[in-house]
Amino acid sequence: MHSGTDRSIDFSTAAPVEGSLDVRWIHGEADEPSIQVHHYDPHTVLLRQSKRVNYEAPFLFLLFGNERALLLDTGATADPELFPLRATVDRLVADWLELHPREQYGLVVAHTHGHGDHVAADAQFADRPHTTVVAPEEEAVRSFFGFGDDWPAGTVDLDLGGRVLQVLGSPGHHKSSVTVHDPWTGILFTGDTVLPGRLYAFDFAAFRATLDRLVDFARTHTVTHVLGCHVEMTNRPGRDYPIGAAHQPDERPLQLTPGHLTAVRDAAESVADRRGIHRFDDFLLYNEPRPVDQLRLLGRGIAHKVRVAATPRRRRPGAAPR
Ligand SMILES: [Zn+2]
Structure with a gap:
């Protein structure tokens, strides 16, 4: 190393490194852990x-x-008790620090967006030393990352110490949505904006502008994988699990490609004049869903729950997490 301490990891020269997506995600088996931990590489952990x-x-x-x-x-x-995220993260940080010792190592807790299924365990980190929890409201997000008046345009950096992430404002699904690019792995973390499932564009104009920016970004930066925050598609093109599904043994992989950014952008353009639900191979697009669309969605979820309750659950071979 030419700069920093001897123990400083070089997050630039070899980037993007190849990591592992060879994982079978937990998907609702009775005996699975409450949190699954998968190391993409020694410095990048994916959890479900x-x-x-x-x-x-x-x-x-x-x-x-x-x-x-x-x-x-x-x-x-x-x-x-149900979801020991703090304990899991503390253990992962301790394991990492054992191999890479540092004084006063910090933690930033931030969010892809402010919906309840992405912020629920924030309070577990409230009293953690050397930790900043970024509140999920738009004002706090903009001010923490340092977005200027051009929000949501403009890309800002978040430096973790030699590992400099790029953060893009990405409203459309939620007012305070951001997308994070990690040059070390090349992964683009797209939150609920782009994922293999139901893309709820509550503000369709903002959603389309966000997709334009993401496509532009991927054209000028190395994006190896696009990782969103949920999987809702089955492994059959165009088929999603019903909302509320508690068991998804045949779900498709999490990872998408930069090509999917273009596919979502083009899909959004093609249905721009039509509110409601639009089905594509790798995702469903909800263009400012109307109450009737939400009801249909919930109705299908309830029908699914009734069916599941009426059917004894069979264990499937090979379904155990690893
Ligand atoms: Zn979500």
């Missing part, structure tokens, strides 16, 4: 909350830099 604890089963992300780590989202459940 169990559908057993909350059907939203969001993904969360922990990125280590030389001076501090970023926890992106805190899941759908506040109770540390």
